[in-house]
Amino acid sequence: MGSGISTQHHFAFQNAEKAFKAAALIQRWYRRYMARLEMRRHCTWSIFQSIEYAGQQDQVKLHNFFSYLVDHVTPSSHNERDFLTRMLTEQRSPQDSEMENRSDYESIEVPDSYTGPRLSFPLLPDHATALVEAFRRKQRLHARYVLNLLHEARKHLVQLPNINRVSTCYSEEVTVCGDLHGQLDDLIFIFYKNGLPSPERAYVFNGDFVDRGKDSVEILMVLFAFMLVYPKEFHLNRGNHEDHMVNLRYGFTKEVMHKYKIHGKKILKLLQDVFCWLPLATLVDEKVLILHGGVSDRTDLELLAKLDRHKIVSTMRYKTRKEKKKQAEEKGKANQTGSAERPSPWFLPQSRSLPSSPHRPSTHKAPRAGRSSSVPCGVPPDPKELSHRVRHSVDLELERCRQQAGFPAIREREEPSASESEVDSDAEEQPEPTPEEWRQVVDILWSDPMAQEGCRANTVRGGGCYFGPNVTERLLQKYNLQLLIRSHECKPEGYEFCHGRKVLTIFSASNYYEVGSNRGAYVKLGPDLTPHIMQFQANKATHTLTMRQRISRVEESALRALREKLFAHSSDILVEFKKHDKDETGLITLSDWAAAVESVLHLGLPWRMLRPQLVSSLTDNKLAYKSWLENLAKEKLSQQNIQSSLLETLYRNRSNLETIFRIIDSDHSGSISLDEFRHTWKLFSSHMNIDITDDCICDLARSIDFNKDGHIDINEFLEAFRLVEQSCSGGDVSDCPQATDSSNSGCSSPGAH
Amino acid sequence: MADDRDRDGTEVAVAEFHKKIKEAFEVFDHESNSTVDVREVGTIIRSLGCCPSEGELHDLIAEVEEEEPTGYIRFEKFLPVMTEVLLERRYRPIPEDILLRAFEVLDPAKRGFLTKGELIKYMTEEGEPFSQEEMEEMLSAAIDPETNSINYKDYITMMVIDEN
Numbered sequence: 001m002g003s004g005i006s007t008q009h010h011f012a013f014q015n016a017e018k019a020f021k022a023a024a025l026i027q028r029w030y031r032r033y034m035a036r037l038e039m040r041r042h043c044t045w046s047i048f049q050s051i052e053y054a055g056q057q058d059q060v061k062l063h064n065f066f067s068y069l070v071d072h073v074t075p076s077s078h079n080e081r082d083f084l085t086r087m088l089t090e091q092r093s094p095q096d097s098e099m100e101n102r103s104d105y106e107s108i109e110v111p112d113s114y115t116g117p118r119l120s121f122p123l124l125p126d127h128a129t130a131l132v133e134a135f136r137r138k139q140r141l142h143a144r145y146v147l148n149l150l151h152e153a154r155k156h157l158v159q160l161p162n163i164n165r166v167s168t169c170y171s172e173e174v175t176v177c178g179d180l181h182g183q184l185d186d187l188i189f190i191f192y193k194n195g196l197p198s199p200e201r202a203y204v205f206n207g208d209f210v211d212r213g214k215d216s217v218e219i220l221m222v223l224f225a226f227m228l229v230y231p232k233e234f235h236l237n238r239g240n241h242e243d244h245m246v247n248l249r250y251g252f253t254k255e256v257m258h259k260y261k262i263h264g265k266k267i268l269k270l271l272q273d274v275f276c277w278l279p280l281a282t283l284v285d286e287k288v289l290i291l292h293g294g295v296s297d298r299t300d301l302e303l304l305a306k307l308d309r310h311k312i313v314s315t316m317r318y319k320t321r322k323e324k325k326k327q328a329e330e331k332g333k334a335n336q337t338g339s340a341e342r343p344s345p346w347f348l349p350q351s352r353s354l355p356s357s358p359h360r361p362s363t364h365k366a367p368r369a370g371r372s373s374s375v376p377c378g379v380p381p382d383p384k385e386l387s388h389r390v391r392h393s394v395d396l397e398l399e400r401c402r403q404q405a406g407f408p409a410i411r412e413r414e415e416p417s418a419s420e421s422e423v424d425s426d427a428e429e430q431p432e433p434t435p436e437e438w439r440q441v442v443d444i445l446w447s448d449p450m451a452q453e454g455c456r457a458n459t460v461r462g463g464g465c466y467f468g469p470n471v472t473e474r475l476l477q478k479y480n481l482q483l484l485i486r487s488h489e490c491k492p493e494g495y496e497f498c499h500g501r502k503v504l505t506i507f508s509a510s511n512y513y514e515v516g517s518n519r520g521a522y523v524k525l526g527p528d529l530t531p532h533i534m535q536f537q538a539n540k541a542t543h544t545l546t547m548r549q550r551i552s553r554v555e556e557s558a559l560r561a562l563r564e565k566l567f568a569h570s571s572d573i574l575v576e577f578k579k580h581d582k583d584e585t586g587l588i589t590l591s592d593w594a595a596a597v598e599s600v601l602h603l604g605l606p607w608r609m610l611r612p613q614l615v616s617s618l619t620d621n622k623l624a625y626k627s628w629l630e631n632l633a634k635e636k637l638s639q640q641n642i643q644s645s646l647l648e649t650l651y652r653n654r655s656n657l658e659t660i661f662r663i664i665d666s667d668h669s670g671s672i673s674l675d676e677f678r679h680t681w682k683l684f685s686s687h688m689n690i691d692i693t694d695d696c697i698c699d700l701a702r703s704i705d706f707n708k709d710g711h712i713d714i715n716e717f718l719e720a721f722r723l724v725e726q727s728c729s730g731g732d733v734s735d736c737p738q739a740t741d742s743s744n745s746g747c748s749s750p751g752a753h
Numbered sequence: 754m755a756d757d758r759d760r761d762g763t764e765v766a767v768a769e770f771h772k773k774i775k776e777a778f779e780v781f782d783h784e785s786n787s788t789v790d791v792r793e794v795g796t797i798i799r800s801l802g803c804c805p806s807e808g809e810l811h812d813l814i815a816e817v818e819e820e821e822p823t824g825y826i827r828f829e830k831f832l833p834v835m836t837e838v839l840l841e842r843r844y845r846p847i848p849e850d851i852l853l854r855a856f857e858v859l860d861p862a863k864r865g866f867l868t869k870g871e872l873i874k875y876m877t878e879e880g881e882p883f884s885q886e887e888m889e890e891m892l893s894a895a896i897d898p899e900t901n902s903i904n905y906k907d908y909i910t911m912m913v914i915d916e917n
């Protein structure tokens with residue numbers, strides 16, 4: 001019996017031990033699985049961010065290109081000159097001062113059949129609430145009311161100082177929201193969860209209301225409506241996307257023209273002005289500074305408070321008149337001496353590769369010792385002055401470009417007739433900011449915090465700087481502040497503290513990169529000014545997905561974008577591969593694969609981690625690279641049978657192409673002429689050293705001109721080559737209009753810097 | 754001759770490991786100063802192909818920590834230790850069939866499934882217990898809401914496909 005019991009015990013013990021071990025094994029395996037998911041999530045994030053920031057850099061390069069055109073191109077024909085002039089000047093012709101004129105919208109009839117919201121001014125709180133409700137039900141506001149509202153908004157904004165002040169003595173709480181980027185669901189959710197604006201509930205929206213998302217117009221309408229209803233409690237700061245030049249690239253212009261086919265142009269013009277009147281920053285209780293991007297070691301709040309913010313039309317690069325004139329003079333001198341010098345244009349990229357990852361400013365290839373001077377700019381010159389500039393050029397490099405582009409070699413050597421007095425009188429009509437003023441504004445709209453001390457140029461974005469903890473500390477001390485709240489950067493949790501919790505990034509566009517990519521957040525300040533963060537994710541679908549599924553979905557989206565990027569640089573990558581395959585075996589090691597793609601794309605991504613998702617089959621642990629590249633191309637081939645290399649080039653430049661189109665299409669009609677397209681493409685491709693024959697492009701353009709009327713419909717062109725997603729029709733219903741949240745109140749912030 | 758080849762082979766392997774380790778480390782090096790939060794080290798090690806238990810992980814961290822733990826792990830200390838781990842092929846991942854047998858041990862009646870309650874009991878009371886968060890996450894993917902149980906064979910198959 002004794003042995004029986006002990007045997008039982010023995011078995012029981014053995015079984016228990018087995019169970020223990022089995023459980024331990026399962027747990028061990030599971031933890032590894034989750035760790036790998038976590039790693040994938042981080043890699044996915046890196047992909048999105050690096051591609052996004054590379055895109056912004058592209059934008060700046062594109063504008064450099066146009067600046068170059070303005071300075072250097074000598075159009076050989078009247079048409080050419082007009083074309084360039086038209087393309088590059090702001091639409092501030094005399095007729096446009098009518099903008100002030102009420103008859104702008106009063107003349108617009110609203111048909112009886114219109115069932116959308118109707119506004120009357122002065123607006124009452126109920127109207128604003130009704131507007132939110134109407135938009136939630138997918139209604140659209142009639143152009144007349146849009147223009148009316150924008151007029152009223154502008155009238156109000158003009159009276160505001162550059163730096164608004166809010167006090168918690170009057171409102172018990174202040175809620176600060178970050179980037180919304182056209183995502184109306186998020187705004188509606190915030191109002192639903194946090195409450196509508198009221199005298200007791202102040203709101204500050206910290207810029208980037210528009211672009212990327214599909215409801216930028218509606219967001220603006222709601223924000224302006226509440227601003228008019230609660231002028232003392234509802235505040236807006238300008239973001240870098242409140243800028244018509246940026247809007248050309250990132251979707252807002254397109255959205256407006258799509259939703260308002262007849263009056264869109266008027267709306268855009270008025271918006272251009274309204275954006276310039278948005279205040280630059282908000283100060284809560286003189287202690288918490290709220291602005292969109294960040295600060296620099298030169299940030300001067302007194303100067304920022306004093307300058308005329310309306311002068312800063314766009315923060316994209318343009319030279320000031322003085323600089324242009326000086327350059328023109330220098331060129332003139334060189335011309336006279338008949339020098340064969342070839343000054344290399346200061347902005348031409350040294351190589352075609354992209355900038356390094358935003359996460360590694362310290363390893364960026366072009367080290368800058370301290371703060372490099374940002375590029376000054378000013379308001380672009382008026383047409384008359386521009387044509388003077390444009391006629392004045394001597395650059396040999398330019399001549400080469402022109403010859404490549406097929407322009408005749410004849411150059412007009414007209415005397416520069418731009419006289420001092422002419423320039424001055426122009427200057428009086430359109431005042432422009434000083435370089436220092438412009439720089440101050442660019443800094444606060446574009447800068448990002450970094451972990452390292454110091455302040456260096458933000459080469460990844462192309463504007464503003466990276467500022468370190470010491471810069472923050474100095475600024476806070478100088479102005480007796482305790483916290484800096486900014487936005488501008490998407491964060492996985494919707495918010496992030498850094499610089500010893502002295503800087504808070506708040507980002508309110510959830511699912512920004514893709515459904516499930518990130519949460520949105522907003523922050524509340526009470527009289528004690530302690531930040532309370534609330535998080536949310538405005539898409540019910542994500543809550544039913546497991547973490548695994550969420551990550552898979554987002555990851556797939558990121559990988560698609562990355563594969564596109566790889567395809568777009570196939571030729572360069574092939575060259576690199578061949579360098580690692582001197583024996584011409586057709587195979588390379590994975591290590592070489594990683595080195596090669598990084599050297600071309602410069603995205604700073606963990607390629608070895610990503611490899612299993614990008615490279616599926618291996619022979620002997622090596623990659624047959626030609627077929628790998630061919631597979632990338634297969635995914636992209638469109639219905640048109642065009643050469644892979646042309647498609648590759650189009651892909652590489654597609655955002656630029658789209659932006660160029662929209663700039664050319666200055667009347668926002670949605671179509672451009674074949675000639676315009678050909679001209680611009682020629683100049684662009686020779687500037688960027690793109691090797692596509694002229695004939696190829698002409699054939700391409702002609703084949704797209706489906707109705708053979710000599711005009712290309714922009715959207716048709718882009719969609720024909722799958723360069724953009726099929727544009728959504730206006731009445732798109734989002735999957736889950738009801739938002740649910742996963743709030744996380746309290747000021748603890750797991751994993752914050 | 755053989756020795757030379759071996760040495761070359763090892764050198765190449767070491768160089769490759771170094772690159773891999775650096776890449777994985779940098780993903781979590783948020784301040785770009787060659788350090789990571791100690792709480793992320795487990796993720797890094799596991800994503801490099803290793804499958805240590807919590808106890809083994811704990812020991813490994815002790816090896817790479819500073820004399821006076823700062824909460825951060827420096828790359829200079831991490832690299833050699835991790836390289837050794839990879840060279841010695843320590844903490845190998847668990848093959849599918851072993852994993853299946855582990856589940857079968859917990860299911861002596863050979864039903865082919867575990868109830869939700871049983872899974873929770875084993876995972877939170879036995880072995881190296883899950884935290885509540887870990888448990889919830891596993892349940893969300895593993896449990897079939899209709900039967901409130903986990904068919905472990907299907908579960909394993911699903912997870913394994915995912916990995917590849």
